[in-house]
Amino acid sequence: MxxxxxxxxxxxxxxxxxxxxxxxxxxxxxxxxxxxxxxxxxxxxxxxxxxxxxxxxxxxxxxxxxxxxxxxxxxxxxxxxxxxxxxxxxxxxxxxxxxxVFSQGQRTPVGRRLWVYTNFNCNLACSYCCAESSPKAVARRFDPAVATAAFAEFRPQGGREVFFTGGEPFMHPELGALVAAGTGLDRTVLTNGMIFHRGTRRDILENLDRDVVLQISLDSATPELHDRQRGAGSWSKAVDGIELARSLGFRVRVAATLYDEDPQGVEALHRRLDDAGIASEDRVIRPVAQEGFATEGLHVSLDSLEPEPTLTADGAWWHPVAVTNPHLRIADAPLPLSEVFGVVxxxxxxxxxxxxxxxxxxxxx
CATH class of the missing domain: 3.30.110.40 (TusA-like domain)
Structure with a gap:
């Protein structure tokens, strides 16, 4: 189009x-x-x-x-x-x-939840990535100063939750400052769990407040499906990342992204997470959206997506799965947040x- x-x-x-x-x-x-x-x-x-x-x-x-x-x-x-x-x-x-009269029904009230794309480069190039992230992608890093301004506007509007996603957030050298800017909010960092084991990224991990939730991607109970979708060897590194994060005292949420919810595969994943001690409320099974790299999956539009206002270095969007879709762009800049929420x-x-x-x-x- x-x-x-x-x-x-x-x-x-x-x-x-x-x-x-x-x-x-x-x-x-x-x-x-x-x-x-x-x-x-x-x-x-x-x-x-x-x-x-x-x-x-x-x-x-x-x-x-x-x-x-x-x-x-x-x-x-x-x-x-x-x-x-x-x-x-x-x-x-x-x-x-x-x-x-506008009635939100069961929707999350606009102004309560916010998504921030920390960056768009990633150590992986997942076949279904809605953001078209990869090692070759331009980083387009979110500025911590902009995050500070956004959260200062977000809190008085009833803001409660912020989700930091990417790209791979741990590839942002100032991830710690971005997350710290959201102090006082319920904060979740979405990560593939593969690269924070050592060096400066390990330092960033260890210096995060322990009330920060880490949502780590694990698409299957065994490596076959996960590695096919995300790259050879990524499953074992993700499992290691889950174990490391939990050993450091973080609450870990595990998210699986699937084209088809194969009952046997989902059941096997749940059994593995049972064995790992991941609480049932900390498990997310989500479908692939036909956005970004994905050539199939769920079609998304204003009609099919409940709004999840999302900020990037380039502007604001209706939902985090739609940041490559020009039809779901709300604004050309992430601020002011009042305009973003107002349009929604x-x-x-x-x-x-x-x-x-x-x-x-x-x-x-």
Whole structure:
């Protein structure tokens, strides 16, 4: 699917607008909804947002979105019968129609949990890596100063949990500072458990607070599947990492990533974790998402993913499995966090209003 194009390069038949969004051939079930939500939040009531789209479903969906949010489509133009289409939308005085009540149901409340990609380089190149991490990947390290600012904003908003992932976090030379910036929050570091056995990385490990949870990847009870997915010899090193972390007093959570939940394989893994003394609540079985390196797996979209706001050095994203998907990008910078959470809340409000009204305004390509 095409990327959004640069609106400055496209002729604008709408006249003067306060902001212009060009969604390429995105639809309202993918990245266009996030783009227009973010842009509309930055406007004052009465200002016009210009929207250009080459996706025919937007002709129906964008007016439905405007109706749900209380905004007004004041102009609609087509360059030809086949599009693309242009819209001018006037911002209302509220982000949603009066009387619309947003209920989060069983969702984790937005603002309680945050993910941070510490870096994108990794000692492994797992076949299903959603982040396209590998030894050759550009590190794109998260700055500890940005983490400090993000967590300072996160805590007063009800922030409780932060997850540090990658890449391989222990390849970030300032991982200790990143994790320390989150002191006072429930902190979890996701790692393959292979490289913190010695040297400066061992020092980083030993200097972490013992209330930090280490989530270590182990895809199978025996090496065959794990090594096939992650690389020869990685299973035994991960097992050693689990044992080392526990010997140092860390709580260890074990996570398996599987294409198919083979009952016998999952049962065997549970037996091994029973023998290792890993508590049942510290076991995570998760499916492969068809993102990044994965050519198969679960399709993800705004409709299928509950939001897990995620910060990287490059911006903010809807969910940690989608950081290579431009359609699920929330912002071009990780800060301010209030804007990231605001876009998520506004998007959820529209989704919930659509569901209550029975509208189908979010067609995922």
């Amino acid at each position: 095409a990327q959004p194009t640069d609106p400055d390069r496209a002729p604008n038949p709408l006249g003067e607008v306060a902001a212009l969004v060009d969604g390429g051939d995105m639809d309202c079930g993918s990245g266009l909804l996030l783009l227009i939500t973010r842009a509309m939040r930055r406007l004052e009531p009465g200002q016009l947002l210009g929207v250009r789209s080459a996706e025919v479903s937007v002709v129906t969906d964008l007016p439905a979105w405007a109706d749900l949010t209380g905004h007004d489509v004041v102009t609609e133009l087509a360059e030809s019968a086949q599009g693309p289409w242009w819209f001018a939308v006037s911002k209302s005085g509220a982000s949603t129609r009066p009387g619309t 809340r506004d998007t959820l409000a529209v989704q919930d209003a659509a569901a209550r009204s029975g509208r189908e305004v979010f067609r995922c390509a």
